[in-house]
Amino acid sequence: MAVKRIPDWADVVLVPLVSLILAFVISALVIVAIGEDPWAATQMMVSGALGSTYGWGYTLYYATNFMFTGLAVAVAFQAKLFNIGGEGQATLGGLGVALACLYLPWPHWSLALLGAALGAAAFGALWAAIPGYLQAKRGSHIVITTIMFNFIAAAVLNYVLVNQLRPQGSMDPASARFPEVTQLPRLHEILEVVGIPFSRSTPANISLLIALAACVAVWFLLWRTRLGYQIRAFGHSEAAAQYAGISPLRITIVVMLISGGLSGMMAINNVMGEAQRLVLNAVEGAGFIGIAVALMGRNHPFGVFLAALLFGFLYQGGAELALWTSIPRELIVVIQALVILFTGALDNMVRMGIAKVIGPAKQGGA
Amino acid sequence: MMDLASVIQILDSTLRLSTPLLLACLAGLFSERAGIFDIGLEGKMLAAAFFSAATAAITGSVWLGLGAGILASMALSLLHGVASITFRGNQLISGVAINFLAAGLTVLIAQDWFQQGGRTPALIGDGRFPRLDLPFAEALRDVPVIGPAYSVILSGHTILVYVALLCVPLTWYILYRTRFGLRLRAVGENPAAVDTAGVSVVRLRYAAVLICGVLCGIAGAYLATGLAAGFVKDMTAGRGYIALAALIFAKWRPWQALGAVLLFGLLEAIANRYQNIELAGLVLPVQFMQALPYILTVIILAGFVGKAVPPRAGGTAYVKER
Numbered sequence: 213m214a215v216k217r218i219p220d221w222a223d224v225v226l227v228p229l230v231s232l233i234l235a236f237v238i239s240a241l242v243i244v245a246i247g248e249d250p251w252a253a254t255q256m257m258v259s260g261a262l263g264s265t266y267g268w269g270y271t272l273y274y275a276t277n278f279m280f281t282g283l284a285v286a287v288a289f290q291a292k293l294f295n296i297g298g299e300g301q302a303t304l305g306g307l308g309v310a311l312a313c314l315y316l317p318w319p320h321w322s323l324a325l326l327g328a329a330l331g332a333a334a335f336g337a338l339w340a341a342i343p344g345y346l347q348a349k350r351g352s353h354i355v356i357t358t359i360m361f362n363f364i365a366a367a368v369l370n371y372v373l374v375n376q377l378r379p380q381g382s383m384d385p386a387s388a389r390f391p392e393v394t395q396l397p398r399l400h401e402i403l404e405v406v407g408i409p410f411s412r413s414t415p416a417n418i419s420l421l422i423a424l425a426a427c428v429a430v431w432f433l434l435w436r437t438r439l440g441y442q443i444r445a446f447g448h449s450e451a452a453a454q455y456a457g458i459s460p461l462r463i464t465i466v467v468m469l470i471s472g473g474l475s476g477m478m479a480i481n482n483v484m485g486e487a488q489r490l491v492l493n494a495v496e497g498a499g500f501i502g503i504a505v506a507l508m509g510r511n512h513p514f515g516v517f518l519a520a521l522l523f524g525f526l527y528q529g530g531a532e533l534a535l536w537t538s539i540p541r542e543l544i545v546v547i548q549a550l551v552i553l554f555t556g557a558l559d560n561m562v563r564m565g566i567a568k569v570i571g572p573a574k575q576g577g578a
Numbered sequence: 579m580m581d582l583a584s585v586i587q588i589l590d591s592t593l594r595l596s597t598p599l600l601l602a603c604l605a606g607l608f609s610e611r612a613g614i615f616d617i618g619l620e621g622k623m624l625a626a627a628f629f630s631a632a633t634a635a636i637t638g639s640v641w642l643g644l645g646a647g648i649l650a651s652m653a654l655s656l657l658h659g660v661a662s663i664t665f666r667g668n669q670l671i672s673g674v675a676i677n678f679l680a681a682g683l684t685v686l687i688a689q690d691w692f693q694q695g696g697r698t699p700a701l702i703g704d705g706r707f708p709r710l711d712l713p714f715a716e717a718l719r720d721v722p723v724i725g726p727a728y729s730v731i732l733s734g735h736t737i738l739v740y741v742a743l744l745c746v747p748l749t750w751y752i753l754y755r756t757r758f759g760l761r762l763r764a765v766g767e768n769p770a771a772v773d774t775a776g777v778s779v780v781r782l783r784y785a786a787v788l789i790c791g792v793l794c795g796i797a798g799a800y801l802a803t804g805l806a807a808g809f810v811k812d813m814t815a816g817r818g819y820i821a822l823a824a825l826i827f828a829k830w831r832p833w834q835a836l837g838a839v840l841l842f843g844l845l846e847a848i849a850n851r852y853q854n855i856e857l858a859g860l861v862l863p864v865q866f867m868q869a870l871p872y873i874l875t876v877i878i879l880a881g882f883v884g885k886a887v888p889p890r891a892g893g894t895a896y897v898k899e900r
Contacts, residue, residue, distance in 0.1 A: 356822065366869075367868050500678070
């Protein structure tokens with residue numbers, strides 16, 4: 213069964229779109245199977261996530277998380293490295309934020325943000341660079357090591373919270389509350405400046421703008437710099453890249469540093485922007501959703517941006533659904549799984565189906 | 579500090595905790611020896627745990643539960659096979675998807691069927707596997723050393739524990755003493771050679787993936803109907819990944835797999851029993867014990883203690899030449 217080439221535009225637009233539709237159709241069947249009305253569920257999700265500035269606030273808050281983790285997976289994917297360690301990297305990023313916010317005296321939130329972002333990126337980058345080094349230097353499979361590092365990160369955080377950061381007398385495995393000055397401006401405060409009224413009770417904050425800037429920066433890095441070219445060349449053919457004088461060790465570690473740094477940066481949104489203290493499992497699976505976001509967005513920053521918005525919508529819509537119906541939040545996990553399955557593993561099936569309908573690409577055209 | 583009684587108790591729970599790891603590890607062994615990476619062990623176990631507990635709860639028969647668990651796990655195996663063998667998709671991504679699919683669907687269906695917040699009702703009576711007493715366990719109880727070793731540690735487990743232990747020599751025999759096993763190993767190393775010999779690569783790989791499904795199914799059923807009394811959300815708790823770690827530790831060999839899972843089971847048993855362990859003046863926190871299997875695996879993977887070389891054709895789809 214040969215996989216026919218299809219035109220580029222179809223590969224970029226049609227394949228993810230058809231995959232998404234397949235994922236939604238099957239999700240709808242699942243909803244029918246558990247005796248609920250998929251149409252009503254969709255309406256409830258749309259109004260819950262997009263029908264008010266409150267819904268929008270949460271949608272954008274989640275989307276911010278997913279932009280960071282999605283970019284992280286996408287950058288690694290460009291170098292053909294499958295980084296499943298976003299969860300652990302973001303966990304340690306949270307530790308970086310907490311240490312920066314708790315132990316350094318910041319005069320203003322903007323400087324605190326800068327310091328915390330650096331801490332988050334450094335911790336996340338370090339946590340990703342070790343598996344990168346081990347793969348490049350010692351040949352250990354990065355997928356397995358990043359999975360192992362997720363578990364080790366969870367244990368590290370558990371230890372630090374229980375034994376080091378927990379305030380005296382507190383039973384809760386969580387850090388103390390961060391100082392008031394480190395509280396980031398929320399979206400309603402930013403929008404107030406330009407006269408747009410926005411819900412005050414959502415956690416969306418200035419990190420959203422940083423996530424958007426990260427999307428642009430990653431695009432610039434990948435398509436406008438020498439390093440980006442090397443990363444993509446390496447991903448295309450390791451042998452050819454090596455022949456061209458690109459060091460696999462260097463590229464692997466650099467890519468993992470960038471990828472882990474982006475995952476870690478997520479913590480400025482959830483730990484600094486929202487919770488204002490470090491708790492166990494602050495990441496809540498966003499590291500894994502990054503995989504779906506990157507696959508859906510075809511490893512392109514703009515695609516990641518769109519996919520992160522979509523998953524932010526699904527997350528907030530799913531929360532509303534769980535609140536008002538008997539459909540549990542886990543519906544989003546199923547949708548996420550189907551998106552990963554169709555876009556990442558059954559992509560050839562989708563491609564072959566499309567080739568049958570629109571015909572294969574002309575020779576040399578693709 | 580530790581006395582003999584607690585040592586025996588720890589060894590007893592080691593065997594109980596190692597069983598699901600052993601079954602999942604052997605499952606991964608069949609799949610990966612045939613060249614199909616499988617990080618979906620976790621998801622298959624989880625699906626099997628739910629469907630076995632749900633079926634046992636509804637029918638009152640733990641054997642029907644076991645059957646349902648195996649079927650559920652095999653269905654996911656088939657999905658993995660379709661994605662990675664037929665459509666030559668990315669095996670790692672397919673595995674990730676299967677883990678999420680199982681995590682989401684089990685809670686979704688559990689909520690719909692039982693309305694108990696994503697769990698099944700507690701299993702009672704014939705809904706669980708009974709503990710079996712091995713012959714002469716009572717009579718030998720008071721014999722020093724052999725007595726407790728036999729009557730407490732080895733005896734008194736559910737039948738699936740013994741099934742799992744028997745699977746070790748069985749796997750060894752299948753892999754190294756049968757034609758099927760020879761072909762299975764060959765297809766993971768050099769599928770082109772197997773193809774040239776006129777044996778279907780696709781069929782062999784599907785067979786391996788389905789055997790993997792059966793073993794993961796038993797592992798999941800053991801978790802929900804032997805070790806625990808019912809299904810709770812995410813009850814596999816990373817065991818599929820530990821099994822994967824054990825597989826690397828064992829360098830994809832059955833007897834070594836037994837050794838690796840016993841080691842990991844022992845670590846889990848110790849971590850469950852003690853909060854912190856004092857070792858020669860150094861206090862090991864419980865979190866360190868919990869992370870130890872993963873740390874050891876990274877060390878093994880890095881080749882600091884012998885090199886773990888996976889099957890050569892692992893992770894890549896076979897494209898027949900034309």
